[in-house]
Amino acid sequence: MSGSRNRYGRRSSYQHRQHQTQSHFQHSHSQENRESAKLSRIHSLLSRISDENERRLSHVHQINSLLSDPCSSWEKMQIFDAVTRIQGNSSVFETVFEDIRATVNFKTTVAKCLALIAFNLNNEISSYFHWLFERLQITSTNSIEREKERKIWLLFSLKEVLSRNVSGTSQNVSTSGPFQQFIPGLLQDLEGLLDSMDRSDCFPGILEVLEKIAEKYPQEFGERFQDVIDLLVGWYIDTSVSDSLQSLIAETFKKLRPFWSQYLNFAYELMSHFLADMEVFTGVTVSQEGPQIDKKTAEEETIQSNIKALLSCFHAVADAVATILPQVSSDEFNETTINESTHPYDRLRAWIIKFILVIGEMYMDAEWFEKGASCIKSL
Structure with a gap:
């Protein structure tokens, strides 16, 4: 993923953010004290999440409550920095995600809290995206299960951010607009x-x-x-x-x-490629003249697993576009003559059915018949 690290243009200059906030502090000394108190409280709650197992769900709820109060842009970024700061190998929330003993309810609450913190960044949401994909790319050497849990819940937080982005705020340019520009990246x-x-x-x-x-x-x-x-x-x-x-x-x-x-033409190209690959792997080619069998290629006693996977994927794409494509009758399916005027999709339908039947007769494989029957039904 070369080049992707800086795609969001994250401001990495902490000094720049400090400079931005100095005039704000000079403008309102009382607000500085209030913000400092809030940040101090959040830092305290974050440390307790790691240390106090019995009450840590309550601590996350308290953080959510603090987040519901108005925050300056500087304060929002400071909160984000606090929850994503790496201590050891993980941030405080990632430590929760990696904890095998933690309940699903607790992890869900923490992931939603992370999503809310990220969502509140508005124009600075790039910092969250940058951090998230950096963490998703990291491979842990300690435990595969812990790494899996961490990545699952990080992705859950991303889904929550995207859900919040439009829900109830589609008319608000300040929240939906800045997020939309980051979607291609x-x-x-x-x-x-x-x-x-x-x-x-x-x-x-x-x-x-x-x-x-x-x-x-x-x-x-x-x-x-x-x-x-x-x-x-x-x-x-x-x-x-x-x-x-x-x-x-x-x-x-x-x-x-x-x-x-x-993109129906794209779907047709995909399914055509699947059939062509299956023909190569099996040595069986279907056409208007009937099946042609390369005995040297087709001498395998069993159907290879990659051929079954290709048929299954053909079925998945066919099933996705089945309600979009024009339907044909069973009589048309049974016609043996496919001419040049036949629609490409109808030719593909006829050929894949022939292919499924020929391979089925060659190998008498129960799994192939099952996959083939499902595929034919979707056509």
């Missing part, structure tokens, strides 16, 4: 994360964030739609990916139907 960082990850631990969280961006910022998401789908497809057809993760990606495909309708 945010999407590029998410793509970079998808491209660089070597494990799928936090994949569900990334999908939820992508879905939220698609919902709240359709124009910006639409511009990156094909790039996002390419990355999701790459994960889907990875044979090490679990069935449950494939199902989650397939569900995301369906949730993105408004975008598929704008």
Whole structure:
């Protein structure tokens, strides 16, 4: 992800922020005292979150209460710096996320508190995005499970920020406008994360964030739609990916139907590539003249897992666009003659059905028949 660190143009000069606040302090000495008292209180509560397990949920609620009071821009940034400051290997909130003993309710409350602190930054939200992706890129050597928990809850906080951004404030330029300009960079960082990850631990969280961006910022998401789908497809057809993760990606495909309708040619190209790859791997080619079988390539006794993954991904894309494409009758499916005037989608339908049946007869594989039947139903 070269170059992504500075995409948001984060102000890293602490002295610059100090200088900005000096005139503010001179303007109101009493407000300086009030702000100092609030910051001191938040620092105290943050330390207690780490030390007092029995009352730490109450301490987070108290921080939320303090955040509901009016804050200056300087104060908001100081609060953000306090909760994201790295002590040892993690910030105070990340320590909570990594705690295997902490309850889901407590982690949810802390993640929402982090989201509120980030949301309150307004024009300085770039600091949060910069910090978040920096932390998501860090790989822990201590515990895979703790690292997974930390990244899951960091992504949850990001989803919360995006949810807050528009909810109830869509008419307010000061909150929605500044956030909107960061969405293209945010999407590029998410793509970079998808491209660089070597494990799928936090994949569900990334999908939820992508879905939220698609919902709240359709124009910006639409511009990156094909790039996002390419990355999701790459994960889907990875044979090490679990069935449950494939199902989650397939569900995301369906949730993105408004975008598929704008990129039907892209969907057709994807499915055509899936079929072409399956033909290469199996040595079976379908055409108007009938199937052609390369016996040397097709001598495997069982169907390779990557072929099943490709069929499953074909099905996922087909299912996502099924309600968008013109429907054909079962009689048309059964026609043996596909001519040049046939719509490309109809030819693809006919060929994938032929391919599924030919491979099924060759290997008599129960899982293939099940996947094939599901695919045909979606067509």
